[in-house]
Amino acid sequence: MSTDIHKGLAGVVVDNTTISNVVAETNSLTYRGYPVQELAASCTFEEVAYLIWFGELPDAAQLRSFNERTRSQREVSRSTISIIDRLPDNCHPMDMLRTAVSCLGAEDPAEDDNSPQANQAKAEAMFAKLPTIVAHDYRRRQGLDRIAPDTSLGFSENFFHMCFGEVPPKEVVRCFEISMILYAEHSFNASTFTARVVTSTLSDIYSSVTAAIGALKGPLHGGANEAVMHMMLEIDDPAKAAQWLRDQVAAKNKVMGFGHRVYKDADSRVPTMKDAFTTMAELTGGEKWVAMYEELEAEMLSLKGIHPNLDFPAGPAYYLMGFSIPMFTPIFVMSRITGWSAHVIEQLAANALIRPLSAYTGESQREVPAATARLAS
């Protein structure tokens, strides 16, 4: 038996997948074979969700039926809403979301049905309900009344409507939609792998998603989109950005929004999200944030040769769309629910319990001292 240790499972291939392909050598990402940039340029998020789940882009009839199915499930039960309302106002919205997904599982009589059809139905229900939950929580924290979902609106428009009571110009909705498409799926990242580990025990999909939310919350993963915006607000002035970055690197601090486990040359999704962020800055007079982004990017490249990841442009783009910073990672969840649930279904189709080995480095075997000896004062 090999005793080689693969710290962080870096470079280890754990299983096959047909959902997405991250190719570090060419900085490319495909969903079911389609380049993500092309999907972001011409598809809606609903079409991409359908693609991730069913393997093909929908035709008009399939899309109509998918939209009817998911839009009609946007409402959330009173019991889940009342549990959310009882959470402390200062808990992070990711804690709220983790709790809310647990509630969705607890109230689903088919929770333990792990057939592909049942899990697909649950995935679509979560896709439909998560934006309602995130928007409700955002408004309740400000003492605002909840705004009911509108079935006449698409996924992104409806989310803006439920948060702010209005749908912004279509260019803004499109930038948000692009972020949803880019965040949807990324092979065996930490949160998806977490979901697959939980699924591999034959637990239920809500448990897998709850665990995945916990994994995504961390600042080395999805939580970085919030950390990026805190960092940019702290820097405040683009003219101070290069020196700020030099200080961080000298202090050996991690700079959020930079680096990636798989892409070492550049994150395939960044140019598309950077364009969306730039559009947001032009629409809102937020050019200062683009200037700061470019200073930080250039300085990091010249000092360490490290490129930005998707969280770097996504954070300030969400800020310019008007979302509060603690909503950024929950918004990521609203998208990644598609990838996570596709992986849950894929894992179950060819399941093997995920249980690696460890190399023990603790005490060698010894005898438990007699109680009289160990408890003697």
Ligand SMILES: CC(=O)SCCNC(=O)CCNC(=O)[C@H](O)C(C)(C)COP(=O)(O)OP(=O)(O)OC[C@H]1O[C@@H](n2cnc3c(N)ncnc32)[C@H](O)[C@@H]1OP(=O)(O)O
């Ligand atoms: C959607 C997503 O989840 S994308 C990732 C979002 N996360 C972040 O933005 C957090 C900041 N980034 C990081 O912490 C890392 O780049 C990770 C965790 C994403 C990937 O890390 P790993 O593949 O494990 O690389 P690792 O952390 O070993 O870094 C390798 C080297 O690059 C440096 N490095 C990597 N990322 C950064 C960073 N963001 N800031 C400063 N240095 C960095 C490390 O310090 C290390 O340097 P050393 O060899 O001199 O010690």
Ligand SMILES: O=C([O-])CC(=O)C(=O)O
């Ligand atoms: O792939 C990863 O390790 C992290 C990431 O970019 C993602 O989950 O989108």
